[in-house]
Amino acid sequence: MAAQALQPKRKLDERYLARQRWARAGWIYGAMLALAVFFIGPFYVAYLGSLKDNPLEWPFRYTFAQTQPKNWAAAWRLGQLGAGDPWLGGFVPGARVPFQISYFVQAGQEPQAPLVTVPTRRAGAGLGAIFDEVQAARYAQVSEVQEVGRRPAVVGGEPGQIVTYSFTVTYEGQGPKAARLPLDVEAPRGQLYYAATLDPNRLERRGRVASWDSITPGFLGYVFRNYVRVFNEARDPNTGASFFLRWTLNTFLVCLTVVLSTLLFASLAGYALARMYFPGKNYLFAFVVFTMTVPAQAIFISNYLVLRDLGLLGSLWGMVVWSAVGAGAVFIMKQFFESIPREIEEAALIDGASPITTFFRIILPMATPALGALTILTFQGMWNEFFKAAVVLSGQQGNYTLPLGLSFFRSAYGVAGDWGLMLASAFLSMIPIIILFVVFQRYFVEGVSTSALKG
Amino acid sequence: MRRSQRTEALYALLFLAPFLIHLGVFFVFAFVRTLGFSFTDKTLIGQSYQVVGLANFVQLFQDPRFIAALTHSISFMLVVTTLQTFLALSMAAILNQRLKGITFFRTVYYIPSVLSSAAVTVIAIWFFQKTGFLNTFIGWVGSVAPVLLAFLAIFALAQALQVGWERMRGLPVALTDPALAAISLAVGLALTWTLVALGVVGPREARPPEFTWLTNSDRFLGIPIPLWSIIMLNTFTTIPTLMLIFLAGLQDIPKSIYEAAAIDGASPLQQFFSVTVPMLRPVTFLVITLSLIGTLQMFDQVALMGDAAPLDSVIVLAYYVFNNVFSGEGRVGLASAAAIVLALLTFAIVLLQRALGISEKAH
Incomplete structure (x- = not known):
């Protein structure tokens, strides 16, 4: 208060003002960065979740097995050993997969070799479970587990030693290719999992049982396991x-x-709305603008019945017919045609060309920028269209579009809480739009602001 | 009408024909038919039906689920529009700077609006799970709260001391002086770090989350918690679009007005309220209308929720209509009546906008 009562004796000098400007820019960049984290952060953490074996784990980890380069390299190498496929892995005749696992054993306890089994395991919950797949358990042979080394160590304040065991899983003789080579390793009580050639997908019973969905996963099969599952597990039962x-x-x-x-x-x-004369044009245009405000949800019942009478329910053509042309698109094109000079087409019309020839030969080629913007807006709108798909396509799983498919996954896998697969499918469905956005972002950003204001 | 004019009108009709046929079938006919159905007891499977007058509308207002849908729709519309408008405007005001790299940030912020509502909703449902990221984040903030509070206190103290000192020396610095705030930030970070290192303050241990967002039957301000989740989601995904519209409007305000205001001695805050807000009125009106109409149509989020949240806590008008047509025997009559209510609400908003005398045109 006392300070405020004082009248300013001096003015802020130029150097001070410059410093202020710099600091101001710094704060604004900081704020923009914070906003970027706010808008992108949720997608980043969800992406991390989509890589995890259990996306709902608590506490949330930002680094886990799938983010570690050590596991990337191991998954690549093991995929090559298992099936000669470093990307997707597998298990083929003649494969020899050496594997190592280490345990922490407290001082005073004698280490014992763990029990290694190749279990029969069905793929995931939900849709995938109904398919019989080649089980590696029928063909895999696990060698004797041998101790290969001990070294003293202190883990969690407890003195003890780390004991490493080694074994080999082989595919003897002939047989089909198995997509995965699952593995369970169970250690005796008191031995805690410490490390392995490849980090396990699950650790149970306080680190005594380590299990892998596949020890020959390949890079994609390990890091992007949920993404591979989206393609492999959700298949048409017929x-x-x-x-x-x-x-x-x-x-x-x-x-x-x-x-x-x-x-x-x-x-x-x-x-026609921008350039041609016909009675009632302005009323028609006002009506077109008005229809843009009416929600599709308010008038779809009749459209559903019309498509049913046309025999287009459950078919992609139903979607196409219903969305063939929208009032918004007509609006954008009318705005554009009004902005180009009249002289060019008038010259053509005087030359005796019919309006149809003029339109296709002269007008349309000039409209390329507007057509480009319209292409992108329409593509994006249709790619994301959920409501019409839900009305037209429901029940015909083979004919679903991606948004409806995501909804189907949500009900099929939501019960089992298989969030890895659901998140992965959500991210996969975004890829084309993200590519489109990165390439044509100018159209998106400018399209929104200018078309909205001009409208 | 001259002959050439008649030819031109015929050509116009030819050009318009595909669009007009589509509009006629999928809008005009659809609307009239929906209106007609709303006075009948038509079902999806039944062949014959009878006119029942206003019985459907009476039945609607006796159906607790419809009442829930109606109140949810209206409260959703009002809350989301308010939140969106304020947040989008303040963000646009921050972003309305001539700084390098601003276009990059603008592009980045737009991403949530480009992605499909289905994909974003699936991600959001994960986000709102009990051990999802939202609860993780809230738990983290709770656990580091002592450190954050210590930092904020030190920061405020450092800023107050500096401003006081400069004013003692006779410099007219504002309380929010950015250069001094930068020094306060550095001081705050250094001292907080020291305090944490000395063990004076430290984060508490995070407890496993207890709060559920989607399966919660509680209400906050009369709105069910699961609907609040959708409110947050919808606000998050639509802010960027509205922000860009505001930003375009802001950039149309002539710089000279601000300069004149600055010469008259208006502070940035005064400039915002006496120049920006009135100059932006048409744009604000547009944004509010777009937002009101858009939120009234909200369907995807509720449909994708599925069994993740109890239906009666998230149902809105659009979903009520859909659900009545596609469940059970398909009560088309009743659903049409609800659809008419939805359409009337939309018309009311459009008419209100017209009545207030501001067209959709900002210019």
Whole structure:
């Protein structure tokens, strides 16, 4: 208070102001960085979760087996040993996979060799469980477990020693390829898991039982295990085809068809609204703007029945027909055509060309920037379209698009709490949009601000 | 009408035909038919149906689930719009700087708005699980709270001392002087680090999370906790779009007005309230309208929640309509009546906007 009562005797000098400006810029960059963490952080931690064996583990870890380069290298090498495939791994005839595991044994206790088994394990919960897959347990032979070294160590304040055991899993004779080589290693009471050639997927009974989904996973099979599972485990019970691949293809087909029809119909309609004379034009345009505000959820019942009468329910064509051209797209094209000079088309019309020729030969080529923006907006909108898919496609799993597929996964795997697979599928479904966004981000960012303000 | 005009009108009709047919079938016919159905007892499986007058509307307002959906929709709309508008405007104000790299940050912030609501909702449901990241984060903040508080206290003290000192020397520095704040930050960090190293303050041990977001039957401000989760999610994903609209509006405000205000001695805060806010009024109006209409349509998040949250705690109008058509015998009549209520709410907002005399055009 006393300070405030004093009248300023001096003015802030130039050097002080410069310092202030620099500091201000620093704070703003800091704030922007914080906002970036706010918007991207949730996706980053969810991505970490999608790599984990248990995404719901508590406490949350930022580094875990799948983020460690040591495991990347081991998974690569073991994949090569198991099936000659460093990416996805497997277990083929003739494979010899040496493996080591170390335990901490307290002082005064005699270490004992652990029990090594190749268990029969079905893939995941939910959809994958109904398929019979080649079980490595039928073909794998585990060699005798041998002790290869001891060294004294202190773990958690307890003196003791670290004992390392070694064994080899082999595939003798002939047989089919197994996709995975699961392994359980159980140590006697008092021996704690310390390290292994490849870190296990699960540790149970206080570190006595270590288990692997596959000790020959390959790099992708270990680090991106949940992502590989999205493709391998969720398959059509009748045909055995991967649902996720199918959905991706479906989504692409719908998006491309809708983009094409929207480009054609919206630019035709937009041109007519912008340039041609006909009675009631302004009323029609006002009506078009009005329809943009009415939610699809309020009027879908009749559309559902129309598509049912046309026999398009459960088919991708139903999605396409329903979304063939939107009022918003017509609006964007009308705005664009109004912004280009009239003289060019008038010259063409005077030359005697029909409006149709003029439109396709002269107008449309000039509209490339607007068509580009419209392509991206429409593609993104259709890629993310959930509501129409839920109305048209429900029940026909083979014909789902990705958003509806994610919803299907959520109900199929949510009960078992298989969050690894659900998160991985969510991230996979984003990839095309992220690529599109990175390449064309200018269209996205400018499109939103300018089209909204001009509207 | 002259002959050439008639030809032109015919061509226009030809050009418009595909769009008009689509609009006619999927909007006009659809709307009229929905309105018609709302007065009948039509079901999805039944062949015949009868006109029942306003019985569906009466039944709607006696259905506790519809009442829940209606109140959820309206409260969701109001809460999300308020949160979004304030947050988006303040973020845009921060971002409205001529600094290098600002476009990069703007692009980064836009990402949550580009991604599909389905994928984002799946991620969000994980986020809101009991041992999901939100509870982890809250637990972490709780456990480091002593350290954070110590830091904030030291920071405030250092800033107050410096500002006091400079004013004693007769320099007219503001309480929020950025250069002094930078020094306070350094002092705060160094002293807090020392205190932690000396063991005077330290983080508490984090306890396993107890709070559930999605399976919680409690309410906060009359809104169920699971719906609050969707409110947070929806606000998070739509802020970027609205922020960009605000930002475009901010950049249209002439710099000269700010300069004039600065010469008249207006502080940055005064400038914000007496220049920015009034100049942005049309844009703010646009943002609020977009937000009101958009939130009223919210469907995807509720549908994807599925059994992750009890339906009666998250149901909204759009989902109520969908659910009535596609569950049981498919009560089309009742669902249509609810759809008409949803449409009427939307019209009311649009009309209100028109009545207030500000069109969608910012310019």
